[in-house]
Amino acid sequence: MDRVLDPEFRALLRRGRRVAVRAVGWALTAQFGLAAGVVAADELRKRRSPRSEHQAPADNPRHTTVGQDEITTYTYGEVLYEDMLAAIDEAQHFVYLASYIWKGDQVGQRFKDAVVRAAGRGVLVCVVYDGFANLVVPSAFKKFPRGVHVLGFPVIRSGIPLVDVRRTGRDHRKILVVDGTVGFVGGYNIGSLYATEWRDTHLRVRGPGVWELQNSFVDFWNRHHRRGLPDLPDSGSGHWNPSVRAARNEPSRLIYPVRALYLEAMDRAQHRVWITQGYFIPDKEILEGLLAAARRGVDVRVILPEWSNHVLADVVARSYWATLLEGGVHLHLYRNVMVHAKTATVDGEWATVGTANIDRLSLRGNYEINMEIVDPAQAGRMEEIFRRDLEACRELTLEEWQERPRYYHLLEQALRPLEPLL
Structure with a gap:
């Protein structure tokens, strides 16, 4: 008799499917439980710590x-x-x-x-x-x-x-x-x-x-x-x-040009790629673009908050830091206040300012808009701002990052599958 028709064999398959479904369910439950625990711990930390008295720099426009x-x-x-x-x-x-x-x-x-x-x-x-x-x-x-x-x-x-x-x-x-x-x-x-x-x-x-x-x-x-x-x-x-254009991510039309702006600009870079992001979780192509630019001698720097207002985004983002640092990308952690900007400049010629973060939600999910300006005067202004922001940052070194506690490394890997939600 064909084993596919064997009742005992079919019962075994059903039990196997139930076990697999339960295993996946328990894994997801554990992962979301861990995420909830991280959020709760961060909220407790914020309540115990007095509110920061630091102010953002009151710079002129x-x-x-x-x-x-x-x-x-x-x-x-x-x-x-x-x-x-x-x-x-x-x-x-x-x-x-x-x-x-x-x-x-x-x-x-x-x-x-x-x-x-x-x-x-x-x-x-x-x-x-x-x-x-x-x-x-x-x-x-x-x-x-x-x-x-x-x-x-x-x-x-x-x-x-x-x-x-x-x-x-x-x-x-x-x-x-x-x-x-x-x-x-x-x-x-x-x-x-x-x-x-x-x-x-x-x-x-x-x-x-x-x-x-x-x-x-x-x-x-x-x-x-x-x-x-x-x-x-x-x-x-x-x-x-063509020097002043808006790139508009529109999910209802399946149009996501902001991501393409970054990829093309990084591909053109010969001297500098300077990025400021509140939430920085690069996808595979953007990560490869940054690393490729660094390999050909481009000065690639990213300013991001030392701690943002979204702890899960922080943990997932940090799972990429070792790869970036090993690849020659400089990471600068903005201290004391939350940096929320979504900007970049390349070679003193190209700049973008807008609403899109470099993460999945912004580049492949949300309605977003970024202005793209191809002009040395505006790009120069953005480079001035970047240099000013560096004064409020500390640069993270690969050696420092490699010495982080082992449990934190495990936490990054455990929560990294949540990236599509961030």
Whole structure:
């Protein structure tokens, strides 16, 4: 008799499948339990430690002109917020504002009051916030007068996480566009914490390049807004400037150009690749690009926080540090305050500033936007900022990293499979 038809053999297969399923289930349970334990321990550490009194450097904005565009680079939130609020108060036609996180604190209230005032004087006001990122924000704060059109990007949408990527990415963008004449984009969310205690980077654009930001907002709004909210005019661009372009990751269209920006820029590098990232978990191709650049003599440096606000991302990111250090990449740990910037510059010619981290969620999952600027003046400004940030860093050496406790190495390897979720 064919063994496939043997009842005892089929019963054995069923038992084997049950054992395998249970083993996988226990492994996943153990892994997520370990992750939960790490998060709990980190929260306990934060509660026991007094809040840091350190402040981000209160540096002045830097200005450049790229073609017909005036570019201002901000590295201090308090100054950025004042200029954003002033732009909203000067609006005559429309205000488009998207923020991944919009805290219901003093700074958040100032922005809410500003958009309400604009709507009250007849300005078209459209705002977007991410529902998941703002779950802890009081629901009352997220209610606006009828004159303010609000798109709360849903917490739960149809689709299977990690499978149907068209429907599972978060809206991680931070954009403000006013009247089509001024636009802001970068890493800063809206909140009091970010005003003085986080080191981040944002751009202001005045000129034709504002269309890049406006078009991103309009396309997202028209694709995702619910019934009852207005469609926004899609103007098209009357000006093409290859030196100032926006790369927009759009999961609903399976378009992820930000990752390609980094890969191409690293491939071109001959002298310097300087990157600043709040969360740095490079995929295989980006890791290989950094190592290849270092092998051909390029000065590859990455600034990242000594400890970020996401301990699991820290642990997973550190599982790559030995490979990077052994390959000649310099790692600089920003001390005292959280560095949250998403920037890079190559050879003093190319620069990017935006919302995308170098991790899976940003480069292959979320809605993101990065400005790409090919101009020595702007790249030079970004290199000045990088050198300034190095003053607040300590460089990690391979020898130091190899001497870390053995248990930490085991923790990195145990949690590294969580990378697709980070």
